[in-house]
Amino acid sequence: MADYSFNDTSSSQSYGEVNQLGGVFVNGRPLPTPIRLRIVEMANLGVRPCDISRRLKVSHGCVSKILARYHETGSVLPGAIGGSKPRVTTPRVVGRIRDYKVKDPGMFAWEIREKLLLDNVCDKFNVPSVSSISRILRNKIGPLSQPSNGSGGGGSSEHSNSNSPPPIPSSSSFASATVSSATPPSLMNKHDLSPVNTPSVVSSSGSICKIEPPTWSPYDQSTTSSHHHRYLYPSVAYHPTFQHQFESAMKSPYTGGNHMVSNPTNNGDISSAFTHAHHYHHQHHHHPNTTVNNTNNYTSFFNAFPYTPASNFAVTTPYYPSSYGLPLTPQAS
DNA sequence: AGCGTGACGGTTGAC
DNA sequence: GTGTCAACCGTCACG
Incomplete structure (x- = not known):
């Protein structure tokens, strides 16, 4: 600048x-x-x-x-x-997606999207698209070998995350x-x-x-x-x-x-x-x-x-x- | 003559 | 550090 x-x-x-x-x-x-x-x-x-x-x-x-x-x-x-x-796919959102997927590995992306809205993780303006969620599941979350602990993985902490909103x-x-x-x-x-x-x-x-x-x-x-x-x-x-x-x-x-x-x-x-x-x-x-x-x-x-x-x-x-x-x-x- | 509008060339800042 | 992209800018010309 x-x-x-x-x-x-x-x-x-x-x-x-x-x-x-x-x-x-x-x-x-x-x-x-x-x-x-x-x-x-x-x-x-x-x-x-x-x-x-x-x-x-x-x-x-x-x-x-x-x-x-x-x-x-x-x-x-x-x-x-x-x-x-x-980006709408903040670490916080990614973390929640991970959590959903860990709790229910059978969830579809569209279900995750609805749950993000339902849980007020996102609103209609910033909720990721289904394709974005699919990409997150594919690229950022992977095999889900370990559940989110709020500090590792995709930085899914809901609190004190420097990348969070x-x-x-x-x-x-x-x-x-x-x-x-x-x-x-x-x-x-x-x-x-x-x-x-x-x-x-x-x-x-x-x-x-x-x-x-x-x-x-x-x-x-x-x-x-x-x-x-x-x-x-x-x-x-x-x-x-x-x-x-x-x-x-x-x-x-x-x-x-x-x-x-x-x-x-x-x-x-x-x-x-x-x-x-x-x-x-x-x-x-x-x-x-x-x-x-x-x-x-x-x-x-x-x-x-x-x-x-x-x-x-x-x-x-x-x-x-x-x-x-x-x-x-x-x-x- | 006055004014709304869009193309244009430009800057800026997040990614 | 650089390039890309999409936002914005004011001017100008047109209708």
């Missing part, structure tokens, strides 16, 4: 492309969150999408998409980029940690500031599921994982070359000015929630066991545009609890 810190001075050459409206973007990467917020904010103030597009120099297709997503989900953030659908996060602790440690922006108080696929549903297997199909289960943010950066808020780094453009884009004639960029620590506006974020990268690179306070990472908003080769704005692909306050209400203007 690239170094997303914005202290890279090895290259003064920014990259990014310019769209037909003169706006700067990075192909393949989401717009910086401040701009996403600005789009929704302006829409809530009654500005037409076409005018938002022109003012922020963002393609109308993008404006349309962000607004549509926001009205549908309540989230202004991009979806989770990259990654793979987690992570523990269910405490919604209260997570929410309180994220919300209370920094004052949310005034606009962030109603909806989930989560990407579209917010994991707000807990599956029977104890993992967190996206609520938008296709349903799959990202890992728990608080779990020790070298990949937990997926759950952090987007981080952006800005290049001085584009500061003026970005600031211009962020100024609003509708709200009497916006200090998000020029005055990141200004109290009373959206920026008030985004302090202390410079620890973000250190946290997630060097203290993987630490539950990161995502709210703090929002300071990175103010390091907005654009993008040096080694320090692009690098929106990480975040997951948030749906309980987190949302900045902007998708209400009719």
Whole structure:
């Protein structure tokens, strides 16, 4: 993974492309969150999408998409980029299959599948297919010379297995940690500031599921994982070359000015929630066991545009609890 | 003129 | 360490 810190001075050459409206973007990467917020904010103030597009120099297709997503989900953030659908045949499930087979060697795969559902080992979204179960029986379990003991074989322990789905996060602790440690922006108080696929549903297997199909289960943010950066808020780094453009884009004639960029620590506006974020990268690179306070990472908003080769704005692909306050209400203007 | 949509070229991250 | 794959991105052009 690239170094997303914005202290890279090895290259003064920014990259990014310019769209037909003169706006700067990075192909393949989401717009910086401040701009996403600005789009929704302006829409809530009654500005037409076409005018938002022109003012922020963002393609109308993008404006349309962000607004549509926001009205549908309540989230202004991009979806989770990259990654793979987690396997359903976790060691825990394999262990249970082994147990079933040991107890009743005559069980068919389809019977095992039904039993997994019946015993709430899996739910309908993550139960392995019959063919998967057959493959497990064939390849992973074999002759069944010894029953599962919870630590050997396929790692069938139901507890304390590092490969098992992570523990269910405490919604209260997570929410309180994220919300209370920094004052949310005034606009962030109603909806989930989560990407579209917010994991707000807990599956029977104890993992967190996206609520938008296709349903799959990202890992728990608080779990020790070298990949937990997926759950952090987007981080952006800005290049001085584009500061003026970005600031211009962020100024609003509708709200009497916006200090998000020029005055990141200004109290009373959206920026008030985004302090202390410079620890973000250190946290997630060097203290993987630490539950990161995502709210703090929002300071990175103010390091907005654009993008040096080694320090692009690098929106990480975040997951948030749906309980987190949302900045902007998708209400009719 | 405004907007929804899909192709396109791109990035990302788990496997 | 590298390649594959499937998710996502914003732009652009079309209707």
